[in-house]
Amino acid sequence: MKLLVCFGTRPEAIKMASLVHKFKESPSFEVRVCVTAQHRQMLDQVLDFFDIVPDYDLDIMKENQTLNELCGRIFLKIDEVMQNFKPDVVLVHGDTTTSTVCAWAAFHKNIKVGHVEAGLRTYNKFSPFPEELNRQLTSRICDYHFAPTSQSKVNLLNENIGSENILVTGNTVIDSLLWTAEKLNKGYENAAIIELKSLLNFDKKVILVTGHRRENFGEGFLSICKALAHLANNNDIEIVYPVHLNPQVQKPVMELLSGISNIHLIAPLDYPSFVWMMQKSYFIITDSGGVQEEAPSLGKPVLVTRETTERPEAVIEGTVVLVGTSSNKIIAAAQNLLDNTDDYEKMARAHNPYGDGKAASRIVEFLEN
Incomplete structure (x- = not known):
């Protein structure tokens, strides 16, 4: 399976890092990483720490760029990447402009889309802005929904998304956090x-x-x-x-x-x-x-x-x-x-409802099957 992993901001990079490495460990996937560099400096720090070298770097950020300009630049550049690589699945994360535009661009090319950290909702389109509506739009586009919690799954089911396309995984940010904390403790x-x-x-x-x-x-x-x-x-x-x-x-x-x-x-x-x-x-x-x-x-x-x-x-x-x-x-x-x-x-009290550090493994296994 040809898999294109797309992200652009520091938080996305942190949450996708464990996934990139897990997918590359599996013989079932040909994996390529595409970054939009929606956050340039902060993104590069994360890529360096997690030892990830992008196959495609769209480098779309300009000073004082509007959201519409950002969307337009991502659409134009991601189109070239998808035309070049021809992925079977595009994997996006969360609620950023990068995620929504890359998912939409994949849909235009009839490519399946997986959404990591799917189903989070406030149902107030201005809070957080523009992230809340980004999430909702991405959910309408996606084929596979990787929900971090049971409540996230309920939100998706209430929006008439089929349960067979939803997997509760925990949040990949905990995978990265526990890996990093262990490294710090050593x-x-x-x-x-x-x-x-x-x-x-x-x-x-x-x-x-x-x-x-x-x-x-x-x-x-x-x-x-x-x-x-x-x-x-x-x-x-x-x-x-x-x-x-x-x-x-x-x-x-x-x-x-x-x-x-x-x-x-x-x-x-x-x-x-x-x-x-x-x-x-x-x-x-x-x-x-x-x-x-x-x-x-x-x-x-x-x-x-x-x-x-x-x-x-x-x-x-x-x-x-x-x-x-x-x-x-x-x-x-x-x-x-x-x-x-x-x-x-x-x-x-140290209790976390968001995962056990095995979210990435669950997502890889789901797509392998």
Whole structure:
């Protein structure tokens, strides 16, 4: 079977890495990897760490590119790849523009499509934007749906997708996380980790922060930054914030937080350094979907700066709390974790509803059969 694995962003690369290696171990597949480089620098870091060399690199990113421009450039370039390789199956991941456009392009050529991390839903097309509608559109196109959880499968069944085309796998991000954590525990270290060790005082509680969602641009990020400033100024803590490269994120963060001594604004971390930082943090404030899945495996509470989540399982389990972008809600929830040991311990219990680290093996076996 000729298999084309397509991805473009750092999160996709992390979640597809274990799959790429598992497929290449199987004699049943001729595998080629195509990256769009929707995230250039951050994508390359992940490819290097997981030792993946793309067969096709579309290199489509331009500064201040609109979503429509991005879609158009991917359509044009992926068409050439599919014409050249003529895959039997195209494998895409999750909710990115890369995933949806590559799936759609495969459909135009009557090529079967498999969707990894299928079935996540908020049913609010503007939250997360544009990811929620990307997921729904990709589900209408795909032939094989690899759902990470039972709830994801229920969502797909409710949309009249046949159960014979759905496989509950767990999430491949846990495969990558457990592999990386084991490597770190055996002593892996890089320049970023060494620098973090010298930068932060780990005798204090360390809060890790990330943020990049489009729906939070503007007032949302201003409100989040005000909350972080309040927490830093009123607690003997360390806050470390790897700031996303998007100018819509950089501007408010630098303007509101750069002068506060116990807030450390640093460049985006490569994947192993970020996993190491999650391990060392007391809790995490984020709008990331992937962190909502990863942190419970490490026993780290997560405050999610979004109004909705397509990952409700961890909210139900109690390891994740939605706080939105209200400064008051973020401050109240964070202060409670800092002050209330019982509430912290309830959230910090290491239980993960998203998988056991064998998702990639299940997907490979399904397509082999």
